[in-house]
Amino acid sequence: MATCDAVLQSLAKLSLSPRTVSHESVSDNKAWAAALASTKDAVFEMTKTLILKPKTAKTAAATPVVVIALESTETPVPALGKKLSLKDCRFANEELLQTTFGVNKDQVSPFALSNVADLSLVHLVVDSAILALPATTLLAFHPSAADKTVFVTVDQLKAYFKSISKDFVEIDFKAIATAAPAAAAASGSKPAAKPAPKKKAAAEIEASADEVHQMGIEAKKEVDFPKWYQQVLTKSEMLEYYDVSGCYILRPLAYNVWKEITNFFDAAITEMGVEDTYFPMFVSNRVLQREKDHIEGFAPEVAWVTKAGSADLEEPIAIRPTSETVMYPYFSKWIRSYRDLPFRINQWCSVVRWEFKNPQPFLRTREFLWQEGHTAHLTLEGADKEVREILDLYEQVYTDLLAVPVVKGVKSEKERFAGGYYTTTVEGFIPTTGRAIQGGTSHCLGQNFSKMFNIVIEDPSAPANATEEAKKLHVWQNSWGLSTRTIGVMVMIHSDDKGLVLPPRVALIQTVVVPCGLNVKTTKEESDDIYDRCQAVAARLKKTGLKSKADLRENYSPGFKFNHWEIRGVPLRLELGPMDIKKNQVTAVRRDTGAKFAIPLDNLEKGVRDALDTIQNDMFQKAKAKMDSSIVRINKWEDFVRTLNDKKLCLIPWCDRIACEDDIKERSARVATEGEEEDDRAPSMGAKSLCKPFVQPTENPIVPGVTKCIACDHDAKHFMLFGRSY
């Protein structure tokens, strides 16, 4: 049997000593990628090994096909079968794996070939994309079990085949996939898709149920939320995984959400008098270290540039994790008088925080986009006012653009920004996991940084005979930031088992027009007429500023197109067929509810605009109702953990003490396993304080000296929102 050791031994005979790593046992390739990504930054290509079985006479020996391909390569089984002239290729069953290859499905790797008695019966296929890689590229394989990974180079893989005297066939999967455009890709452990349907006489092909299934989201939101989230992001083409761990590609669908947020927020702060700037992404170590409390919060995650070209830098230079220490030395230079106040700048940029915890798209990434505002004020009152104005804008980004409800409030001392005076927050809520998420923070920094960076002016209200020292006034500062995390929150809340659901205000395409009702009897003229009308509808909408598109692709069925745009979250689909033409209407279908209704063509623009407004509003109201019903006022500790486990947040009378907060966290962890990673699959971490909501309950309020903290029985100061959180 090709155990891991045996594999390594056989490779050692070839003078190969590949690196092997152990990790959690993984059940699919995404989990595998995550397991490898979280441990190391090694550069390698993920692979998959498929074992297929073509149909053979019952009495004949099986002639299995072993396919070794890049994980990213789509491997359409029917097309491959056709290409190899093998009949009715399907995934091999467990029995064949065991009897012929001596492995179970978690142990499938190229090295299982060592166990095959008669290799002449086996077809060995290698993805041309692997062979196109440089010879020294590392490939990752499971050598023998789901909890181990071995890295061998392309050359070593070839040497292995040579050592077992097995020739392979090179297959260009992209070419064979292109030959069958609607053919579905076979993924790791799924049954093979049916062969691609033949082109019909009419310009229409019905997508099979299988195809639609393969295109779609394979995980259910309520069952496997992490997998569902990954699939919604990638299959909607919002996001692509990237070969540097913790970094992701924002594709147009996602970037457009960020653009809409940028446009809204930048216009609002410009109106307030904030000016946009751009500071360098690099910070010298000396400057970074200047504010100790602050840097302690960030130091473990700072990325350092130490080389340029082939030369070592004299001193390492940091990439900004945030820009307080980058900017404030210059505030000290620029702010000379009370006339310079308020001094307000903002920048749109990316920052880097080299997290070592499991990365998660949008929520925890090593590089992310954000805006950071930094301002200085003459008085605390001036700073306070701005902190709230900005927080209100963050709330509007969530409620008005992303249709996401939030709770505004103040963070506890424990959760406050490192080096700041107080922190306000908008807290979001993901019902499926019952976890809260910090949506954006607006900090008052007080005078801590201005003292550290000597940002002073002469106090305009100081008496004329005061000493120089007495006249010196340290400015009051704020900083506030909102990041692309917003996008992740939006996706988690609204999307469903069919894929992405986008609020109309941030959708790259708001309506898509699909020609329908064509069949084999449709004449060319009729078909052309419908296509022209679809084009005209899209053009009319576009003219009034609605983001519209007509999907006029031929060779795709309406069903295929519906699915294509549903998974991508287009808020409103317009169908146009012969019956609609007869009635002078389009048939509209809402993405969020599936509701179907007619819009008269005479009222097209207004009808569509109203429908989009309704969708935007309904999406918000639905999420709001869910959040409201998930915030539970708790009056005794016994109900606290039960409510968390019920995927809800707890609003409690609280004493406002750090010791109590630590205690609550510890006592509310469902399974307090030492050192365990807190993630979606085990939402068992202790509850954190989320915020002291600005809006405190008026019914049955805190009575000073009477109402007690439900956790420790000290006097309660106010109501505090607690929950498990991201």
Add this chain to the structure above:
Amino acid sequence: MATCDAVLQSLAKLSLSPRTVSHESVSDNKAWAAALASTKDAVFEMTKTLILKPKTAKTAAATPVVVIALESTETPVPALGKKLSLKDCRFANEELLQTTFGVNKDQVSPFALSNVADLSLVHLVVDSAILALPATTLLAFHPSAADKTVFVTVDQLKAYFKSISKDFVEIDFKAIATAAPAAAAASGSKPAAKPAPKKKAAAEIEASADEVHQMGIEAKKEVDFPKWYQQVLTKSEMLEYYDVSGCYILRPLAYNVWKEITNFFDAAITEMGVEDTYFPMFVSNRVLQREKDHIEGFAPEVAWVTKAGSADLEEPIAIRPTSETVMYPYFSKWIRSYRDLPFRINQWCSVVRWEFKNPQPFLRTREFLWQEGHTAHLTLEGADKEVREILDLYEQVYTDLLAVPVVKGVKSEKERFAGGYYTTTVEGFIPTTGRAIQGGTSHCLGQNFSKMFNIVIEDPSAPANATEEAKKLHVWQNSWGLSTRTIGVMVMIHSDDKGLVLPPRVALIQTVVVPCGLNVKTTKEESDDIYDRCQAVAARLKKTGLKSKADLRENYSPGFKFNHWEIRGVPLRLELGPMDIKKNQVTAVRRDTGAKFAIPLDNLEKGVRDALDTIQNDMFQKAKAKMDSSIVRINKWEDFVRTLNDKKLCLIPWCDRIACEDDIKERSARVATEGEEEDDRAPSMGAKSLCKPFVQPTENPIVPGVTKCIACDHDAKHFMLFGRSY
């Protein structure tokens, strides 16, 4: 005498062994910063040492003041004198420096104190900003000559004072500067400014000629262009120097230019069907290396992240210098069929190229902002068409927004983008230096990258019976980029000895309204009335979308305000005084020409808008006329270098051979010093080919086989533009 060696010896006695570096002899602090910046990445604070002489009785001994301050600290001499109760402080003359300190003005440093016979006569002043630094911060001093720099820590400096038994006085210059807001800063070797004028009874102070001079640009554009450029950028508050060499802060005035460019260009490419994305800034080494020709062009300048927190990364990760190799592996995944073409994405981001040549704001920086478009097409024709469309948009950015003329054309083989097929360019021209500058490039990459990254589709026009290989079609690709370099070109062309001149379309403030004509006899009511009217004028303009501001600061004279806004490049100033009110008008003054004219208040909005349009147009026409007259058609080699020396560009019949281009460069270098840095101060480098202009001369055109290349006498193929360039 405190020679460098003597200084080091005396420090060695204190067990100090500071690092000393030698460099070019420098005459001012900017040059000093540049000399230090270009050699090392050491982190240190620049300092200045001033020696002042208060007025004493003629017969009494001089009691000089030695001031040691951060270079960035403004050190107002009159305010300092007042603070120390010393009469009429001025900069010491050479005689005092020689007789008392034993140094000339290039040798002034704290260590000159070692040469003073009677230290009790000397006042020693240390900037509190130095004392606020961490004790181990390195300070840079000229120990004994302009071509050496010694680095000592704050602690070592204090130890030195102790070793010579000299106490010092700590002065907070910012506090004393704030006490006298309009007081001018004393800079290194300038005469002291007059004491700040006393506050007058009326709310107005006349700025003295001296103050205005100190606020203004000290270098003439035609005399010392590099210094002029630096001062225009910093004194206009467009840009601030930063403590990481080669990086600069873009302040709102500069960033707004970039925003206007972004808005214009992004709207145009969106209309074309290009979609915005964001790819990570990090690239793995493996991916970066994949295209060899391409990476060779960038490798020496790539910055590498090797550490995160305190942990070494397993493999260094590069910061993108450009994103071809970042993006194209994903193109290969995303582009599956001819239906996916054209595939067009763009991103707005910053890239890093760790240049080791002298950095120059906007023109050569280690981090810069840009957009990079990357597209794939079915045919070369499709790619060609887009290359030109994008180049036309780049031209419009220059001509329509920045009022800068450019020449469009194709780069020579030598100057083509690394790994590309052909490169088109918009070339700008800086008349003051006679140098051309590449303004933006639109590359056709051909199929080179698509072959390297396996970006293929099935050829839709291939015959059905063709082999898989024959059906495979590599896509045709383009990439195109425009950076913040645009801003530098704009500043160099339009600005003048008074400071920045901004084209109205990219100005953060287009008009400023200044109350005028107030004097000691003006009543409070009259004054309030004028201020209100100024405010109203600004509000009216703002309402129609014109970026306007009323400068209602009290305690500043109109002259001071004129100067303030002139240096910042505001295109149109509106003056409003009692005479204007009587005539129901504002008096408008153009920044570009200084021309003065009245605009009736009844016609305010249109009048201002027309004036701004005229300014925009005139600025372009003026620059265009200058460029046109600086492109000289050359018919014999003898005229070539003479024309370059005359600060012009040469349009020549050319053979289009690399060998000839190399030869031209060599033969046209005025002073061909081996290894010499090519920079503004020595515009003696050889000429490069700039482009083959799309518009070729029609008069006396190339006659194939007859017209010869003027450099080598081979047959000329076409006209080529040559010039010295940035």
